[in-house]
Amino acid sequence: MSTPTSKFPFLEVIEWVEHDPNIMMWKVADGDKEIKNGAKLIVRESQSVLFLNEGTIADIFASGTYTLHTQNIPLLSRLKGWKYGFESPFKADVYYFSVKQFVNLKWGTPAPIILRDTQFGQVRVRAFGTYNVRITDLGKFFKEYAGTYHQLTIHEFEQQLRDFIAPQFGEALAGSRISVLDIAGNISILNKKITPLIQPYFNEFGIEITQFTVTSATLPDEVTQYYDKITGMNMVGSDSDKFQKFNTAIAISQEGNPIQQGTQQGVALGVLMGQANSGITNDAKDESAIKLQKIKSLFENGLIDESEYKAKKAEILSKL
Incomplete structure (x- = not known):
């Protein structure tokens, strides 16, 4: 993002040059400066932008270069505070999102999952694996998860989801009715069965699982x-x-x-x-x-x- 001088007290060019590949979301540090009528908004490939006005999502932009006028941001013109039709500078919070894939994230079961098995009764199973994700619904992701952050990295997101995935994996595994002996011998089959069972829980956050893998499953002695x-x-x-x-x-x-x-x-x-x-x-x-x-x-x-x-x-x- 360009840094305005005292001669140009408004934001004229809004952009994000991503230096850290682990950042999922970044709020433009505007220093309470207003956005100039006709300012340029630059959204690079693998980026998306969300405008927020007084806590309400105003608009979302995909990759491209935009001139910020009322005619190409109709949603903004209908919100409170836009009665001048951008003839004067306006204030909005601008959030950049990285919509690329984040790969090789780790998950595991901190405690054994107890399963009911027709052959062995109640059995304790530990499992570990990796998964890849990307943001697919900015509005939902912002509302349900990221709205309180000024900057969010994949490491923070991964840590939060680690405790979330384990119980969901346990429920999905129990619902799949896979024998405990088949867990060890049929990891690839298990991956195909588990992925569609896990995905609905990620949909609530506007996240898509592009790959979910069980790399190992440890059975009782x-x-x-x-x-x-x-x-x-x-x-x-x-x-x-x-x-x-x-x-x-x-x-x-x-x-x-x-x-x-x-x-x-x-x-x-x-x-x-x-x-x-x-x-x-x-x-x-x-x-x-x-x-x-x-x-x-x-x-x-x-x-x-x-x-x-x-x-x-x-x-x-x-x-x-």
């Missing part, structure tokens, strides 16, 4: 363990004997710490899968399983210590 078990069962196939041995190996492997457990499960499963092609007899496999159960019982009853138990278990597994 018990659900993840169940999912891993189903995956392991699918790997073993329909052979009930293999599946029984797989469950035995999984149960035994729970003795270690959480990091060891995952490794042991993979080793046990690999051993059992390898047996299908190794020619080891069922009798040998049954004998090893019995030995593992016996040393586990000895350890639980305090007849051998932990180091002896682990060493013996490793020895039996090495022979499979």
